[in-house]
Amino acid sequence: MNCNHEWIRSMPADTTSPPIRVERCWKCEARRERIELGDRGHGMRADIQGLLNDCGKPGWDGYCAVPIVQITAEHAEHFCILLAMAGFELPPAIPEPGGAIGFEWEDGHTNWFIASVEPNGTVSVVTPTSEDGPLLPMLEAVQQVLHALKGS
Numbered sequence: 001m002n003c004n005h006e007w008i009r010s011m012p013a014d015t016t017s018p019p020i021r022v023e024r025c026w027k028c029e030a031r032r033e034r035i036e037l038g039d040r041g042h043g044m045r046a047d048i049q050g051l052l053n054d055c056g057k058p059g060w061d062g063y064c065a066v067p068i069v070q071i072t073a074e075h076a077e078h079f080c081i082l083l084a085m086a087g088f089e090l091p092p093a094i095p096e097p098g099g100a101i102g103f104e105w106e107d108g109h110t111n112w113f114i115a116s117v118e119p120n121g122t123v124s125v126v127t128p129t130s131e132d133g134p135l136l137p138m139l140e141a142v143q144q145v146l147h148a149l150k151g152s
Contacts, residue, residue: 003028044080047093048073048101055095066099069119076101076117088141115142 008024024030054060055068080090080103094102099119106112113127125142 003030044084044090044093045077048076048080051093051095051101060095061097063097065095065097068095068099068101072099072101072117072119075119075121075123076103079103079115079117079123083141113142 003025004027006025006027051068052070052073055065057067059065060067076093084090091103091105094104096102096116100116102114102116104112104114113125116124116126118124
């Protein structure tokens, strides 16, 4: 059955931290679990939803950008949840012309890196950050999240 799911939220399934909320589709009874991250998660989800609204059509950049689609947003949210659960602050989500959702960390100087979540779930990292730079702990955390995503 091809259903455009409409999810009904339930109370948290348990008292874990962060709490896990079980949702079900009222049309087809499909179920999913979502991790609740409080205010930090709400802001991240709002950023990603904003990209879907603003960049969801071909050429959203005035040229020939690929639209950001729902599955990309779901992959980006999963990526962010893993980082947030590890205790890291999340930068705002940024659209990329190839249809990916990017996240950029910088230290205000010359050290930076971008993690891009692609529509197929692939996450790529681009960085000129030096091996002893101040962003190294964050870069290592992103690499751990990428390893965790490969296993899921």
